[in-house]
Amino acid sequence: MATQLKNLCEYSSGNIPDISDKKFAVVVSEWNEDVTEALYEGAISTLLKHGAKKENIFRKDVPGSFELSLGAQWTAEIEEIDAVICLGCVIQGETKHFDFICDAVAHGITNVSLKYNKPVIFGVLTPNTQQQALDRAGGKHGNKGDEAAITAIKMLGF
Template sequence: MATELQNLSSYDSNSTPRGEGKRIGIVVSEWNKPVTGALLEGALQTLVKFGVDQHDIAVEFVPGSFELTYGAKKLIEKGNVDCVIVIGCVIQGETPHFTFVCDSVTQGVTDLNLKHDIPVIFGLLTTNTLEQAKARSGGRHGNKGDEAAITALKMIALNEKYR
């Protein structure tokens, strides 16, 4: 889905499952903190809006995006959560580091989803510029944190449907 065609904060609230009684883990990268902080705030506001109690949201910070999958693994194993959202932001630089981190986190989230019976939601921005990241973390394209929270609620409902 092209972001240019959709505001990330636009969703059909009538088709979004409620979150009462659900426990959500969120792992947030401290790298690019102005962006990841805004993504976190969007996710928190949306979860609460849909009935998740603030006390049922466990937020853990990790140094960078590469560490997101380890943090998610720990929340799955020890956090007694129904779902984990990973939030990070990697901005293209002059070296291949961007590609290595993005590929690693993508594969790590996929592996966690296949290995565990708890959904892990991919909330990693992978942008070419800081301006693009800002546009997707509360700017003109909305907030990908909102989208991650809605995805979490929908995936919890799917998981519960087939238990």
């Protein structure tokens, strides 16, 4: 697995644009809250570390990962928002529900990005177990929230 070879908090520090005047929406799923809160903390930390102003970061919560797409659309519609970061966690279960949710969220977030021509970042964990989620939300594999934030930042410099 690729994540076993890389810490999600490690990234190239090249091509980091000035984001001091950029506005970010962070849409966070309430489902698997212990994981998504850790992802949020990672994302905020990375945004602030690279020059985002706290007053230019807006948080919106949605009930679950399935709702991230609509939450992303509602925030992307706001002209002043430069990038949207979607954070969620869908853990594999015993039914096909996992497959349907993950597919819908991935397509939905991509469609919002293309519709509004701005970065809408997929910061959604899709692990097999709770422990794998925790390992990627500030655990031994770093924090996918960091990765999502740096992706948003770099896309703004494209």
